[in-house]
Amino acid sequence: MDVSSRVRSGWCLLKGPEPWTRRRIAGEAALALVLALMAGGIGLLATGPLRAAAVALGVAVLSLLRRSLPASVLLAAAALSMAAGETAPLLMVAAWSAGRRIVGAGRALAAFTAAFVIYQALGVITLWPIAQPILMGIFSTLFFLAVAVVPGLTSRYWSQRRTLLSAVREHNAQLLRERAMVAGQARLRERQRIAQDMHDSLGHQLALISVHTGALEVDPELTGRQREAVGVLRQASVAAMHELREVVGILRDGIEAPAVPDGAQPAARGTAGIQALVTAARAAGNTVELRTGGEPRTLAAAGDHAAYRIVQEALTNAYKHAPGAPITVELRYEPDSFVVEVVNGVVDRAAAHQAGEVVSGGQGLTGLHERARLVGGMVHTGPTDDGGFRVAGVLPYGAAEAATFVDAPDDFRQQSSAPPLGDGGPVVDWNIAEKELGMGGRNRAGGVALGCGIAVGAVVLLAIAAGVGLFFLAGSAEKGMIDPSEYERIKVGTPEAEVRAELPSGDTVLTSGLSGKGPAEPEGSQCLVLMSSDTGEGLKTEPVFRFCFKDGKLIEKKSYEVAR
Template structure:
């Protein structure tokens, strides 16, 4: 294997399964640098630059490998944190990554158990002989729980919770899509049924009207005025047929009706068709005036159609409820909106009585309000000061610069206000598990809060462990510490029994590791090393007293300093 192949293999090992974006590179570099600086700052008290550098480099390498090799880094961090306590922050970070990335609860349990065994065994080897084994075991277990197990379990819970929420959202989005499909199919079937009924009933009646008015129009006994009125009726019936065909096509297929077999096209259903409405009304004998102001501007298709329907419905109401009254249609292109206004004058009571009772569905004006609302506009209806009636609509222009006057509310409230899983995430039904699914929308902020909570919990648990350890250490301090005056009172040659009565037993962890660090012990002697109750002049050394016994007597006592 050449150098380039080894480099590629090493890079794949370092890269892991996740892509290295710029943000991740910056974050990984900052974290590795922070861990190395913490390890170096703590290691400065040891005074060995080579050791500090080696530990810092090991921390940097393990930090970069923790994503691709979570188990190996966890075990290595546990082993490194025993001889080099300054690498303890790395153990916390490695436990967090391992808890999140180890697949399977069994593998995670084995990995953390192995890390604890390595930590405990290396601790025993480093501190052996240990006078108070139970105290050290309890303290080490609590420390490992606080630094490794708690972050690992919390990270694993957080990761599994996010996975569960994502699965819930995907399942919920699938249910929404299926529900929408079922509702769409039901609406399509109902629309087809309505379209068929309209075609069979209204189409037949309009065809009869068109045929009879066409025959009546050529009747020689009619006067010119009557023939003109009949022509208007025939044209109205033909236009109604075209509109019915268009509506049926939209209901059935969702598209406008195509050109008829006779080549006739539907009349314009926008502002371009308003003039034709006015012309037809005049031909029917109504006094209708049309005025316009402002520079014409294009409207959105829905708004353009709404303007046509407002004029059509207003003229129809005027025909029904104010026959013979003058009607004014005004189109105003304002800077920010399009205004269409239809005003009829005072009702001619004689003409109204002659017209008789009119048939009205009572939903025309209500439909105008709803139609205008859906395009972001509004409609005003009401009497005028002179006793007439006015219908005025205010509609926005094109969608690019539309001025929305009325917001259409979300009647169904089926969508979350934000996509929880980034761009293109599934639409969430806000009625299902609202609190749980809503929390996923704040996953980043929740992760920060969770991380802070874990840190606080780990610090509290660590403080408890330190408190327990200090309690036992302070209680056993008298077993490994004497005053310098006591050292001076003891004379060489005194029997071992008398000397041991005046000295503490030394059965404490405080003196573990002090033996063998001073001058060579006398051959065949058993030595007791105790700490001094007074501190030395150098912060890097610890003053100790050593008493060596042989054949039941004290044969040597020495006072010296050992490195901390």
């Protein structure tokens, strides 16, 4: 394997499964540098520069590898933190990455258990012989819980929480898409049912009207005026049949209706067809005046069709409720909108009584309001000052986007301006779980409170560990420390029992490792090494007192300094 292949393999091992962006490279480099400087600076005060540099380099390398090898770095950090206490921040960072990145709860538990065993085993090896193993075990366990277990559990909870929210979001988006499909199918079935009913009922009646008016039109006994009125009825029935076919086709599957039979052409469905509506109304015996104002402009298709339907419904409304009254249709092309206005005059009492017998569904004007709203316009209906009735619509020239409305009982997701998920994406982008779990932008205070709570818990554990440690050290100091005056007062040759009665037992962890570091002990003797209450000449040395016994007497006492 050449050098380039080794470099590529090492880079793949270092970067792990995630891409290294510029922001991540800067963050990882800064974190590794901070951890290395902390470990190296503390180690430089306690040990030599060579060891401090080696520890700092190892911390930097492990910090860079913690994402790609989380379990291995956790074990190495646990071992290094016991061998060199200045690397404890690395153990905390490694535990955070391991808790988040180790796949499977069983593997994570095994990794943290192995790290704890390594940490405790190295502690026993390093501090042996241990004067009070139970207290030391409790202290080291509390320290490991605060530095490794709490960050690991916090990181794993946070990662699983984000994964759960992402899964809930995707599942909810899928439910929305499925709901839209089910609703679309239900609407399609209902439209097909309505189309079938309209075709079977209205189609049959209109066909009968068309046949009978066609036969009546050629009746030789009719006058010219009567024949003209019958022709108008026949044309209206043919046009109505064509419109019915269009509506039925749209309701079924959006297919356009076939051509009108008998050579009849469908009427225009826009402002261009308003003239034909007025002409038909005049032919039926109504007095209708058409006025046009402003410079004609082209309307959007939906608005153009809405204008035609407003005039058509307003004329129909006038036929029903004000027969014989004069009607005025006015089209005004304003600079910012198109205005269509239909006003009928006052009807006499006889005509009003006749109009009261006309059957009306009461839905025509309501449908006009909805039709205008969908294209971004509005419709006003109401009586005039002279007793007539007025229908006026204001429509935009351009196309208006139809707003999506969700019924309140069915709005289980809050509408948001955030981008949708996926290719199709749901109607909205977030759900109630986001607000409950505190991940949304409007509820980040919950996430901050959670993080603060976890930090407080870690601080409390550290405080408990520190308190236990201080209590342990305070009790141990009395068993392994004397004043220099006591050392001077004890004379060589004093019986061993008398000397040991005056001195502490030395059974403490503070004196572990001090034996064998000073001058050679007398042959065949047993020595007691105690710490001095005074400080040494430097930060790297510790003054101690040694008392050696043989044959029941104190045969030697020495005062010297040992390296910490």
